[in-house]
Amino acid sequence: xxxxxxxxxxxxxxxxxxxxxxxxxxxxxxxxxxxxxxxxxxxxxxxxxxxxxxxxxxxxxxxxxxxxxxxxxxxxxxxxxxxxxxxxxxxxxxxxxxxxxxxxxxxxxxxxxxxxxxxxxxxxxxxxxxxxxxxxxxxxxxxxxxxxx
Amino acid sequence: xxxxxxxxxxxxxxxxxxxxxxxxxxxxxxxxxxxxxxxxxxxxxxxxxxxxxxxxxxxxxxxxxxxxxxxxxxxxxxxxxxxxxxxxxxxxxxxxxxxxxxxxxxxxxxxxxxxxxxxxxxxxxxxxxxxxxxxxx
Numbered sequence: 633x634x635x636x637x638x639x640x641x642x643x644x645x646x647x648x649x650x651x652x653x654x655x656x657x658x659x660x661x662x663x664x665x666x667x668x669x670x671x672x673x674x675x676x677x678x679x680x681x682x683x684x685x686x687x688x689x690x691x692x693x694x695x696x697x698x699x700x701x702x703x704x705x706x707x708x709x710x711x712x713x714x715x716x717x718x719x720x721x722x723x724x725x726x727x728x729x730x731x732x733x734x735x736x737x738x739x740x741x742x743x744x745x746x747x748x749x750x751x752x753x754x755x756x757x758x759x760x761x762x763x764x765x766x767x768x769x770x771x772x773x774x775x776x777x778x779x780x781x
Numbered sequence: 782x783x784x785x786x787x788x789x790x791x792x793x794x795x796x797x798x799x800x801x802x803x804x805x806x807x808x809x810x811x812x813x814x815x816x817x818x819x820x821x822x823x824x825x826x827x828x829x830x831x832x833x834x835x836x837x838x839x840x841x842x843x844x845x846x847x848x849x850x851x852x853x854x855x856x857x858x859x860x861x862x863x864x865x866x867x868x869x870x871x872x873x874x875x876x877x878x879x880x881x882x883x884x885x886x887x888x889x890x891x892x893x894x895x896x897x898x899x900x901x902x903x904x905x906x907x908x909x910x911x912x913x914x915x916x917x918x
Binding site for chain 2: 769
């Protein structure tokens with residue numbers, strides 16, 4: 633004969649097994665659903681890109697949830713404008729003036745030397761073309777006359 | 782770029798080829814010839830050497846040289862010119878004052894020489910006395 637206490641203990645052990653089994657079943661059932669929820673288009677989702685349209689994202693600037701503050705926008709624009717203006721007005725460092733550079737004076741000197749040389753050369757050429765120097769007056773002559781005298 | 786140097790070079794070549802002038806020299810022995818005695822030579826107030834033909838000039842000779850050449854040989858003068866062709870006539874005239882009066886012309890003589898390029902030629906110009914048709918006043 634089975635004592636009532638033993639019946640109760642049997643009942644309790646059966647109940648424990650049922651509870652553990654139920655919990656295990658719940659876990660098995662709930663885990664794929666979680667995976668599917670986390671990766672709806674993935675390998676567990678079963679649906680491809682073409683089948684399911686992508687969610688359209690909106691830029692943060694146009695995000696209606698994050699409306700722009702006109703004052704902040706105006707301040708940003710002003711700051712950008714000022715930065716651009718400062719960039720434009722910034723004096724460009726071009727070094728010393730051109731007349732303080734040796735190249736400038738070298739060119740000036742070269743041009744001056746060439747000009748003077750050209751003038752002398754032209755005069756010499758023209759002088760030669762025009763007969764050059766007249767011969768000196770022979771000694772003992774009364775005088776010499778004519779071209780070049 | 783080549784044209785930049787070619788043009789002046791061509792110009793210089795053309796100048797050197799034929800456009801150059803050259804002096805020609807004529808050495809002239811000036812003399813008082815027939816009719817010029819010491820008195821007449823001494824009365825010369827002015828004398829000119831006229832150049833005509835391929836070259837033109839009127840050279841006033843130094844009066845002191847003209848009137849003191851009592852021996853008849855005044856001396857040598859040289860005339861230079863760029864004329865390189867044709868004939869050049871040299872005429873020696875002697876005058877009393879005023880030379881604008883034809884009666885004041887004492888004498889004249891000339892010689893003609895052929896011009897040439899860069900030549901030196903010698904010649905003699907002998908003036909002979911002229912008979913004065915009237916008084917020189």
